[in-house]
Amino acid sequence: MTSIMTNTAAMAALHTLRSINNNMEDVQARISSGYRVETAADNAAYWSIATTMRSDNAALSTVQDALGLGAAKVDTSYSAMSASIDVISEIKAKLVAAREPGVDKTKINKELTELKNQLASASESASFSGENWLYNESTDAVGVKSIVASFNRSTSGSVSVSTLDYDTSTSILIDVQDTSRGQLTKGVEVVQPDTITDPTAPTTADATYHLLYVSGSTAPTGSKLVELATDTTDDDIDGMISAVDAMLSTLTDSAATLGAITSRIDMQENFVANLMDVIDKGVGRLVDADMNEESTRLKALQTQQQLGVQALSIANTNSENILRLFQQ
Structure with missing residues (x-):
């Protein structure tokens, strides 16, 4: 069913684009900091171990x-x-x-x-x-x-x-x-x-x-x-x-x-x-973050982001096609 009130295709494309942007933010944070686990929110167990061992190294x-x-x-x-x-x-x-x-x-x-x-x-x-x-x-x-x-x-x-x-x-x-x-x-x-x-x-x-x-x-x-x-x-x-x-x-x-x-x-x-x-x-x-892996992942996400933008643009053009049906 084609509707001018709910654009299902655009919503799906927008959801995918948001997911891609979130993943890109995570990868960019890893690249800028150099850490795969920088805070306790990233991985509480590894962050706790790393913090303790860094403290022990300071004592050493x-x-x-x-x-x-x-x-x-x-x-x-x-x-x-x-x-x-x-x-x-x-x-x-x-x-x-x-x-x-x-x-x-x-x-x-x-x-x-x-x-x-x-x-x-x-x-x-x-x-x-x-x-x-x-x-x-x-x-x-x-x-x-x-x-x-x-x-x-x-x-x-x-x-x-x-x-x-x-x-x-x-x-x-x-x-x-x-x-x-x-x-x-x-x-x-x-x-x-x-x-x-x-x-x-x-x-x-x-x-x-x-x-x-x-x-x-x-x-x-x-x-x-x-x-x-x-x-x-x-x-x-x-x-x-x-x-x-x-x-x-x-x-x-x-x-x-x-x-x-x-x-x-x-x-x-x-x-x-x-x-x-x-x-x-x-x-x-x-x-620590694997910079080779993160840079490859960033390149892939950038490509996905471009495709997501194009998909969203295509989905938004569907409503324009409906207008042509009412043209004389």
Whole structure:
């Protein structure tokens, strides 16, 4: 039936054209934003996952910064520790030289004094961001230092932060308030060999030696400073050499620990960087738009839109054909 009141063909063409225009708006939004799922209305499940993972990636970025800060602190401590080991080795060599008969011990002691000053300078300068893991002026022990190492999310959704801990009691070289807490300020006891089992052993008694003593000019009662004088005996020098060698061994262990932490931080930094990339890729697979597909779809919709407009135009011309029936 042909009617001038209701144009069914035009209504159908208009409905199709509206559908095409809506689809075109969606495609254009994807092309302009680059996202297939930009809001929760697009896909609530994927949008929720993507939002959570982007938040976790931001937290991982902060972890990466914290690891960089921690690495700088460890590198600073290791650098000063390594320099201190070199100085201790030099002190040990000077003490061995002092064992040579006829050598001027007072001149060697001047060199020892400067080497000790260098140790104090290296320890005090090993500061980064207000923290010094080799030198302590506080009445409290430095204790354990923590470096933020990772951000974790469990399968249940709970989150936690993991840290990499380092006990600085093994690396404090100088403690101004309590000399017993510093590796270079605490006393090192040297036990002399037994003269019964070793007839060539020295007859001097056991002694405790201090390389550095920052609280005063003299060593504590019953202790000796590692310093030379004209009347310093060979037995005392042997004791000093043993004490310095023990300190060198302790510092070597501390440096090895710092080196291991440096290696661990480097591995963790690489892992966090790779993890962030993997998360970005995973989120992209969920919400990113395929631009090749969207551009092809847009071209098809543009063609459909042109055809829809033509179809609507043809449908509207039907009423004009009715007028011709009434023409004379």
